[in-house]
Amino acid sequence: MPRPPTVRSSVASIVPKPGSPLVTRRLFVLVVTTVIGTTAVAADDPLPHVLDSKQIGAGRAFYGQYCASCHGANGKGAPNWREPNRQGELPSPPHNQEGHTWRHSDADLYEIISKGWRDPFNKTDRITMPPFGETLAPEEIRAVIAYLKSLWTDEQRRYQREESEKEPFPAEAKPSPE
Numbered sequence: 731m732p733r734p735p736t737v738r739s740s741v742a743s744i745v746p747k748p749g750s751p752l753v754t755r756r757l758f759v760l761v762v763t764t765v766i767g768t769t770a771v772a773a774d775d776p777l778p779h780v781l782d783s784k785q786i787g788a789g790r791a792f793y794g795q796y797c798a799s800c801h802g803a804n805g806k807g808a809p810n811w812r813e814p815n816r817q818g819e820l821p822s823p824p825h826n827q828e829g830h831t832w833r834h835s836d837a838d839l840y841e842i843i844s845k846g847w848r849d850p851f852n853k854t855d856r857i858t859m860p861p862f863g864e865t866l867a868p869e870e871i872r873a874v875i876a877y878l879k880s881l882w883t884d885e886q887r888r889y890q891r892e893e894s895e896k897e898p899f900p901a902e903a904k905p906s907p908e
């Protein structure tokens with residue numbers, strides 16, 4: 731069946747010169763975006779905003795730049811993260827489904843990342859989890875958190891969303907209405 735003229739003309743408007751590498755790349759991006767978008771919507775998960783692939787992509791990049799040195803690639807955590815180290819400090823925990831990050835509400839995660847954190851039972855007083863409130867803008871912190879959410883199971887995401895309904899992001903970091 732021939733394509734309806736409307737589709738052809740809208741494709742024509744974004745395709746300056748058929749066959750050029752730019753065209754191929756644009757079409758590729760178009761197809762990939764469509765596939766990812768469809769997956770996010772089709773997945774059995776009531777959290778489309780959590781699975782916003784663009785936000786997760788941005789968050790993944792921030793994670794690689796600022797967090798992976800301590801928390802490991804793909805949020806796998808430091809080795810022996812459950813045991814205090816020689817200084818009596820807890821090492822960086824994983825953020826994936828093996829860890830407990832998913833137990834924290836949006837409000838808690840935002841606070842920990844922007845203000846820093848130390849385990850109250852650490853033998854030292856230093857803030858072992860550094861604050862990022864001066865380095866990352868509110869929407870960048872939100873993007874990192876979206877990336878962390880992408881590492882969890884559906885069930886963990888559901889639990890965390892319920893916690894976040896009680897304790898949402900602070901006003902300064904409220905997502906803009908969708």
Ligand code: HEC
Pocket residue numbers: 792793796797798799800801819820821822823824825829830831832834839842843847848849850852858859860862874
């Ligand atoms: C210098 C090392 C270091 C860097 C860099 C770092 N963290 Fe941490 N982080 C830690 C340590 C250590 C802890 C555990 C603190 C404790 O419980 O004593 C921690 C704890 C956390 C927690 C709370 C524990 C949990 O699993 O929920 C979150 C959330 C977190 N980090 C997120 C991040 C994010 C996001 C970044 C990057 C923006 C980051 N961290 C960068 C060392 C680091």
